[in-house]
Amino acid sequence: xxxxxxxxxxxxxxxxxxxxxxxxxxxxxxxxxxxxxxxxxxxxxxxxxxxxxxxxxxxxxxxxxxxxxxxxxxxxxxxxxxxxxxxxxxxxxxxxxxxxxxxxxxxxxxxxxxxxxxxxxxxxxxxxxxxxxxxxxxxxxxxxxxxxxxxxxxxxxxxxxxxxxxxxxxxxxxxxxxxxxx
Numbered sequence: 001x002x003x004x005x006x007x008x009x010x011x012x013x014x015x016x017x018x019x020x021x022x023x024x025x026x027x028x029x030x031x032x033x034x035x036x037x038x039x040x041x042x043x044x045x046x047x048x049x050x051x052x053x054x055x056x057x058x059x060x061x062x063x064x065x066x067x068x069x070x071x072x073x074x075x076x077x078x079x080x081x082x083x084x085x086x087x088x089x090x091x092x093x094x095x096x097x098x099x100x101x102x103x104x105x106x107x108x109x110x111x112x113x114x115x116x117x118x119x120x121x122x123x124x125x126x127x128x129x130x131x132x133x134x135x136x137x138x139x140x141x142x143x144x145x146x147x148x149x150x151x152x153x154x155x156x157x158x159x160x161x162x163x164x165x166x167x168x169x170x171x172x173x174x175x176x177x178x179x180x181x182x
Contacts, residue, residue: 004097022046022054022169024113027075032179037064042177044075044113048169060115060162067119068181074116074159076174078108081116081161085125106130108164113171116159125153132158 027044034040039059046054060073074080085106095103108114121133 002097019049020169022048022167022171024075024077024171024173024175025053027175027177029073029177029179032177033182034062034179035182036062036066036068038062040073040179042073042075042115044165044175046113046167046169046171054167054169056113056165058115058163058165060117062179062181063117063160066117066181069120070178070180071120072118073162073177073179074114074118074174075177076114076116077171078110078112078114079172080174081108081114081159082106085130110170111168112164112166114161115163115165116161118157118159118176120156121158123155123158125155132160 023046025045025047027042029040029042039061041057041059044056044058046056048054085103119133122136123133124131
């Protein structure tokens with residue numbers, strides 16, 4: 001692996017004279033029993049460092065292919081959404097420059113609230129790749145055939161990003177809403 005030679009880095013920083021942070025405080029759905037294909041209205045409340053709470057209404061579409069049963073909707077900050085990809089990248093000692101740039105480009109902005117639908121199917125993270133909703137047979141083959149020194153990370157759930165809501169604040173925290181698909 002060739003080490004790149006960095007000649008210079010240009011950075012622009014905008015400094016604001018106030019603390020612009022808002023924490024996810026609460027959220028709710030009118031009815032947690034849903035049907036596949038349905039538009040689901042959601043309400044979320046954020047608490048800024050100073051000032052009145054922020055209330056935002058939005059809708060997400062429950063995918064037609066979502067299996068019946070219990071699932072949850074995760075409302076979160078960028079750190080929560082980026083966490084597994086970052087850990088997988090740190091575990092790999094074999095990333096080249098293009099894979100490192102790919103990981104950096106996958107980072108999400110911290111001034112958005114991310115809405116993800118979480119299902120009970122495994123996700124594998126390998127170098128800069130995310131492989132969601134893997135069948136158990138594929139996961140078993142991957143685990144049996146991995147080379148020494150090259151590890152990958154798996155989680156028992158798959159989070160599919162449904163929306164990214166912009167805010168004029170750095171968003172922090174997370175909140176989970178449970179739903180049941182009929």
